[in-house]
Amino acid sequence: MVGVSCAGSGDGTIKLPSLPYNADALEPYISEETIRFHYGKHHSGYVKKVNRMIKGTAYANLGLEAIIQKTRGNADEIGIFNNAAQVFNHTFYWNSMKPGGGGAPTGIIAEKIEADFGSYDAFKTAFASAALSQFGSGWAWLVKDGDALKVIKTSNADTPAEGLIPLLTVDVWEHAYYLDYQNRRADYVDAYLQHLVNWEFAETNLVG
Structure with a gap:
């Protein structure tokens, strides 16, 4: 798993990464309203939930990818995995897009x-x-x-x-x-x- 940085901060929390562009930068294809709900509510919500779940556990000072690797396939930790994975997935998604992107690569x-x-x-x-x-x-x-x-x-x-x-x-x-x-x-x-x-x-x- 590569491409984005969502490491633990050293104080037992996972941080919400900044968007790599302004909230209106992908218009008209993705609206500012969608970005504000998707990033501001959903993505940030996963960050808050995973931090609540790992507080006081062995995962508290691990980076995000380590949390995902250690909880994958563990039924007892499915809540931690789901929220940690969604933080990673969403961060990767934002970086997979840019204003003026698309079309055939070079x-x-x-x-x-x-x-x-x-x-x-x-x-x-x-x-x-x-x-x-x-x-x-x-x-x-x-x-x-x-x-x-x-x-x-x-x-x-x-x-x-x-x-x-x-x-x-x-x-x-x-x-x-x-x-x-x-x-x-x-x-x-x-x-x-x-x-x-x-x-x-x-x-x-x-x-x-």
Whole structure:
């Protein structure tokens, strides 16, 4: 798990990372209203909940990724995992977008997509299909698996499994798009791909 920093602060708390742009910067594709609810209510809510849950526990002074790794698959710690993973996922999502982004990439990431998917259009089809076929809440991801890129989807708060390096993600929980797109998830995913993807972030994660 790479690409974003959500480490513990040293005082037993996980901090809410700042948005990498202003709340209105992704308009008209994602509205300021959506950002203020999504980041200001949902994302910040996960930060508050995980801090309440880890207070006084062995997780209190760990970084976010360590908390996720130690609670993954542990039924007794599912609440901690869900909230910690959602802090990570949302932080990764904000960084996966930028104003004036989207469209076909260039550089190393473009060459790798061409090699592993056959074309950018083939990647775009695979990514959109994962995002649209995720039943209920979850995420679609571009990940590096060994030497190959692939598209996966995860349910609810889950993150890519150990060994997979996330490069990009799109949030397909309804709170990510409903104010702007209602039930038109396909239009939201298309806007993400055409106008918002931060390919520089993906390439940074790819090359390490």
